[in-house]
Structures are given as structure tokens and as C-alpha cells.
Amino acid sequence: xxxxxxxxxxxxxxxxxxxxxxxxxxxxxxxxxxxxxxxxxxxxxxxxxxxxxxxxxxxxxxxxxxxxxxxxxxxxxxxxxxxxxxxxxxxxxxxxxxxxxxxxxxxxxxxxxxxxxxxxxxxxxxxxxxxxxxxxxxxxxxxxxxxxxxxxxxxxxxxxxxxxxxxxxxxxxxxxxxxxxxxxxxxxxxxxxxxxxxxxxxxxxxxxxxxxxxxxxxxxxxxxxxxxxxxxxxxxxxxxxxxxxxxxxxxxxxxxxxxxx
Amino acid sequence: xxxxxxxxxxxxxxxxxxxxxxxxxxxxxxxxxxxxxxxxxxxxxxxxxxxxxxxxxxxxxxxxxxxxxxxxxxxxxxxxxxxxxxxxxxxxxxxxxxxxxxxxxxxxxxxxxxxxxxxxxxxxxxxxxxxxxxxxxxxxxxxxxxxxxxxxxxxxxxxxxxxxxxxxxxxxxxxxxxxxxxxxxxxxxxxxxxxxxxxxxxxxxxxxxxxxxxxxxxxxxxxxxxxxxxxxxxxxxxxxxxxxxxxxxxxxxxxxxxx
Numbered sequence: 142x143x144x145x146x147x148x149x150x151x152x153x154x155x156x157x158x159x160x161x162x163x164x165x166x167x168x169x170x171x172x173x174x175x176x177x178x179x180x181x182x183x184x185x186x187x188x189x190x191x192x193x194x195x196x197x198x199x200x201x202x203x204x205x206x207x208x209x210x211x212x213x214x215x216x217x218x219x220x221x222x223x224x225x226x227x228x229x230x231x232x233x234x235x236x237x238x239x240x241x242x243x244x245x246x247x248x249x250x251x252x253x254x255x256x257x258x259x260x261x262x263x264x265x266x267x268x269x270x271x272x273x274x275x276x277x278x279x280x281x282x283x284x285x286x287x288x289x290x291x292x293x294x295x296x297x298x299x300x301x302x303x304x305x306x307x308x309x310x311x312x313x314x315x316x317x318x319x320x321x322x323x324x325x326x327x328x329x330x331x332x333x334x335x336x337x338x339x340x341x342x343x344x345x346x347x348x349x350x351x352x353x354x355x356x357x358x359x360x361x362x363x364x365x366x367x368x369x370x371x372x373x374x375x376x377x378x379x380x381x382x383x384x385x386x387x388x389x390x391x392x393x394x395x396x397x398x399x400x401x402x
Numbered sequence: 403x404x405x406x407x408x409x410x411x412x413x414x415x416x417x418x419x420x421x422x423x424x425x426x427x428x429x430x431x432x433x434x435x436x437x438x439x440x441x442x443x444x445x446x447x448x449x450x451x452x453x454x455x456x457x458x459x460x461x462x463x464x465x466x467x468x469x470x471x472x473x474x475x476x477x478x479x480x481x482x483x484x485x486x487x488x489x490x491x492x493x494x495x496x497x498x499x500x501x502x503x504x505x506x507x508x509x510x511x512x513x514x515x516x517x518x519x520x521x522x523x524x525x526x527x528x529x530x531x532x533x534x535x536x537x538x539x540x541x542x543x544x545x546x547x548x549x550x551x552x553x554x555x556x557x558x559x560x561x562x563x564x565x566x567x568x569x570x571x572x573x574x575x576x577x578x579x580x581x582x583x584x585x586x587x588x589x590x591x592x593x594x595x596x597x598x599x600x601x602x603x604x605x606x607x608x609x610x611x612x613x614x615x616x617x618x619x620x621x622x623x624x625x626x627x628x629x630x631x632x633x634x635x636x637x638x639x640x641x642x643x644x645x646x647x648x649x650x651x652x653x654x655x656x657x658x659x660x661x
Contacts, residue, residue: 253589269590270545270573352547352574352585359575367577370477371552 166384173381174374181378189356190364190379197272197360198340201279202287205336209287210329214317216288217295232285239282243349246278250350274351275358279340286339287332294328295321331394338390342383438466439633441640442488444479445471446495446623447578448519448555448596451603452656453493459652460643467636475578477552483508483628490631491640493623495519496554500624510634513624516645518659520618521555521562522598523611524586531592533611536566539593547582547591550575555582558619559595566617583608597621599657623658 147155174181181187216228234242250257250268260266268274302324306316322329344362351358353367361383368376445453450473457469472479472489476499483489484506492509493516494500500513525533531544539546549556556575563570573591576582582594587607601610625644627637643649650660 247588247590251588251590267545269585270547348577353550353576354572354574357573367550367552370481373481 169377169380169384173377177374178378178381181372181375182382184375186355187364187375187379190359190361191382193272193275193356193359194341194361197275197279198283198337198343200276201283201340202333202337204276204280205284205287205340206329206333209284209332209336210291210322213288213291213295214321217292232289234282235285235289239343239345239347240349242281243278243346246281246346246350250274250277269350270352270354270358272351272357275347275360278346278350279343282343282346283336283339287336290332290335291325291328294325294332298324334390334393338387341386436466437464437636437639439636440468440470441490441631441633441636442470442472443491443493443640444483444487444489444628445473445491445493446476446479446554447473447580448495448600449473449493449623450580452517452599452653452658455656456644456649456652459648460640463643464639467639469640473580475549475553478577488632489628490633490637491625492628493625493644494554495621495623496557497622497624498557499554500626504626508629509626510629510631511626513626514641514645515622515624515661516649517623517653518661519597519599519621519623519657520659521558521595521613521621522601523613524583524594524596524601524604524608525592525611526586526589527606527609529609529611533593535611536563536568536613536617539563539595540568540570544593545573545591546570547574547576547585547594548572549579549582549596550577553578554621555579555596558621561619562595562613562617565619566613602657 182191212231216224247254247269249255250260252258252261252267252269257268260268268277298321302320303316306320307313311319342362343360344366347358347360348363353359353363355364359367361379365376365379365383368379443453443457450471453471453473457471461467461469472482472487474482476495479489479492479494480499480503483492483503492500492503494503494513497513497515500509503509504513523533523536523539525531531538531541533539533544538544548559551557551560553576555578574585576585579596579600582591582596583600583604585591586594587604595613598610601608625641627634627641631637644653645661654660
């Protein structure tokens with residue numbers, strides 16, 4: 142096969158485009174104080190933010206799986222009026238500015254919110270300024286990634302296996318758990334990873350809805366943002382940690398996104 | 403032609419007034435050309451209402467000049483300037499952050515304290531939790547939020563609580579006074595410590611509970627022209643206006659105290 146050569150102008154613009162993405166990464170790596178990196182990482186505040194981030198993002202992913210897989214199944218299999226509108230509304234957080242998401246969460250689940258006031262009055266449950274609030278904010282922003290990925294998996298799978306199972310007398314629930322879920326396992330894994338990565342990086346909705354307090358609501362991205370004002374070098378190290386996680390996610394999903402090139 | 407001469411006279415009169423009334427302040431360079439161009443003023447979040455008013459009247463006096471404001475928590479502003487944000491004037495809510503910016507080599511000359519402010523407890527309108535003083539902030543069932551300890555208001559709040567001998571764990575450390583006010587206004591938190599001017603600026607949406615002078619902290623606001631400003635003449639003229647009698651009386655209407 143003949144190798145194609147890029148016209149000069151396209152080559153130059155493409156190089157500029159690539160450099161635009163590479164330069165910030167190089168900047169971060171160059172400016173990271175490697176000598177004190179381990180020390181910064183092991184500082185109590187950092188470990189606290191790291192632990193909270195892991196707990197909250199994993200919880201958010203678990204909730205997203207629990208609620209998002211059924212939602213994806215309904216979108217893929219049930220034809221009902223208003224489905225496309227509902228799907229658009231539930232995937233809105235993917236394109237919504239996260240701060241707007243945080244304000245919307247406050248107005249719904251805040252102490253004076255539509256549902257939050259009832260939660261507070263009836264059960265004494267308030268979500269802002271709690272770790273549960275962080276999990277909610279992260280779930281709100283990250284779950285659509287899982288729903289869309291799983292829905293795509295459900296739509297592209299071979300339905301004949303389900304039909305065969307049904308014909309052999311399996312109950313609908315058995316078909317879902319024993320046939321459908323195993324067949325879309327790759328989509329479940331990819332969707333969970335995407336969802337988790339988005340939850341881990343969540344900033345705007347979290348600081349707006351859940352506030353900021355070390356050990357309770359101050360996740361890694363919040364710590365990075367605030368450290369920039371007091372201890373920039375530590376914030377560089379934490380940024381690099383988050384960057385590495387993102388990079389690992391991308392490598393893990395390379396077959397999906399990067400092709401086999 | 404006549405109009406230009408007239409505007410020159412206005413400017414000259416302004417400078418005479420500005421310089422005459424504030425002998426101890428920044429020397430505004432009395433240039434012969436009218437002030438023009440634009441400057442960016444980076445000011446502490448608690449200055450938003452008063453500086454917007456000052457900016458409006460300054461621009462009315464100098465039709466060729468445009469002032470853009472960037473209001474945020476003071477440490478955020480310091481960080482932005484150090485990272486190369488194009489600031490011409492910096493107004494800080496404390497002297498420590500001003501000192502830090504000066505030590506990093508980003509200021510021209512010495513800064514001038516142009517306003518004083520006091521702390522107040524901010525509560526929801528009507529004070530539903532019946533908070534009467536700092537000690538009430540530690541009551542169970544009161545959600546207290548404050549600014550992070552690097553934000554001047556947060557630092558002053560810690561000092562006031564220490565003076566009153568009150569230990570209270572905040573539920574959130576907001577990045578600016580505006581975050582505290584809005585969360586109390588929304589009803590998510592019950593009380594916070596902010597400046598008296600913030601309570602006044604919020605109108606009836608929140609209420610204030612005074613902190614006795616013995617426990618209170620007086621915040622000093624210094625202002626300075628930022629090194630590397632592309633319009634130092636305009637920057638200094640704005641600073642001169644802030645410290646002038648006219649500027650000070652505007653600050654006073656927003657609840658700031660004369661220096």
C-alpha cells in the first residue's frame with residue numbers, strides 16, 4: 142500500500158494541534174518537584190483527600206451501576222413515548238457546566254430544596270456538607286457516561302441468544318442476569334471505568350453542592366485547586382497523580398477509543 | 403476643539419482635587435493628556451459592591467477610561483497575578499497577602515490602606531436559630547461555615563473565635579465571603595462570619611449579628627499598582643480616586659470605615 146504524505150500546511154497545523162495538548166503535560170512533568178513528590182503525596186492532608194476521592198468515586202460508580210444499567214436496558218429495549226426526551230434529560234450532565242449541576246442539586250436536595258426539605262423535616266437527613274453529598278454530585282455528573290456506554294452495548298449485542306434462552310423457558314430476569322449482562326460485560330467494564338474517572342475528577346458540582354472541608358467533602362480536585370494558593374508544588378504533584386490515573390484509563394480503554402493502530 | 407479643552411480642564415480639576423485631598427497617598431502622575439485606555443482591577447470579593455460603584459463614577463469622570471474588575475478571594479487573586487494574569491491594580495483584604503505579592507516582586511512601590519472593615523456573624527433573614535453571639539455558633543444543630551484559613555475573612559474569623567474562646571468546627575471552608583453568604587441565603591447553612599459590609603450589601607436576604615469590639619478584628623484593605631501594568635497612569639489615577647475624599651465617602655456608604 143502506498144504511504145500518503147500530508148501537504149505541508151496540514152502537517153504544520155496538525156503538529157501545532159498536537160503540541161497544544163502535549164505542552165501542558167510536559168509543563169506539569171517538568172515543574173513537578175520530584176525530590177519532594179513522595180513527601181507531598183504522603184502528607185496527611187493529601188492522603189485524606191486521596192482516600193476520600195477513592196471512596197466517593199467508587200461509591201458513585203457502584204450507584205451508577207445499580208441504577209444506570211436498568212436505565213440503559215430500558216432505553217435500549219423498551220419503546221415508550223418520550224424516550225428520546227428522557228434520554229436527553231438524563232444525559233444532560235455530560236454537557237452541562239458542573240457548577241450548574243451543583244446549583245440544580247442544591248435546589249432539589251439542599252436543606253430548602255424540593256426533596257431536600259422533606260428529607261430534612263421527615264428524617265433529619267441533610268446532604269450538603271456531607272460525604273454523601275459528594276457521592277451524589279459525582280453520581281449526577283458521571284452516571285450518564287455509564288448509561289450511554291451500556292446502552293450502546295445492549296443495542297449492538299446479538300439478541301438471538303436472549304431469544305433462544307426465552308424459547309427454552311428461562312424467566313425474563315434469568316435471561317437478563319445470565320445472558321444479557323455477561324454478553325455486555327465489556328460495555329459494563331468500559332462504562333464503569335469512564336464513569337469512575339469522571340467521578341474522580343469532579344470539581345464544580347462537588348464544591349457547589351457539598352462544600353469544601355478536609356476529610357469530609359474535600360476531594361482530590363478540590364485539594365489541588367486550593368493547594369495552588371498555599372502550596373503550589375504539592376498541587377503539581379497531586380495534578381500529576383490525577384493525570385496518571387486518566388492516562389491509565391485511556392490505555393485501559395485503548396481498544397475502544399484508539400483503535401488497534 | 404472646545405470640548406477637548408473642557409475635558410482637559412475637568413481632568414486637571416480632578417487631579418487637583420484628588421491630590422489636594424489626600425496628601426499621604428499615592429502620587430497620581432498629573433499628566434497633561436486625558437486618561438484613556440483600560441485597566442484591570444483585581445479586588446477582594448468583599449469589595450465587589452463598593453468598587454463597582456467607584457468604577458462607575460470614575461468612568462463617568464473619565465469617559466475615555468475603562469475599568470474592568472476581577473473579584474475573587476484575595477489568595478486566588480494573588481495566585482492569578484503571580485501566574486501572569488494582566489492586573490493593573492490589586493486591592494487586598496489583608497496586609498499579609500499584599501506583603502506576599504510584594505515579596506514576589508509584583509507590586510510597584512508601597513501599598514496604601516484605603517479602608518477598614520469589621521466582622522459580623524451572618525445568619526438567615528429573621529435569624530431563625532436565634533443566634534446572639536459567637537458562642538452560639540458552637541451550639542449543636544447550628545451549621546456553621548466559614549472561609550478557608552488562607553482567605554483573609556477566614557483568618558480573621560479564626561482570630562475572633564479564639565479571642566471569644568469559642569471552639570467550633572465549620573462544615574465547609576468556602577473560597578470567598580460570597581460563598582458563605584450565598585449558602586446561608588440558600589438556607590444550606592445557618593451561620594458564618596463575614597464582614598459587616600457583606601451583610602449590608604446582601605440587603606434583606608441575610609441578617610447580621612454584631613460581634614463585640616473586644617472579640618472583633620479590624621480588617622485593613624491595602625491597594626497597590628501592579629508591576630508590569632501597561633497603563634500605570636490610569637492605575638495610579640484610580641488608586642488616587644479610591645483614597646480621595648470622594649472615594650472614601652463612597653466606601654463609607656457601603657459600610658467601610660474611614661482610614
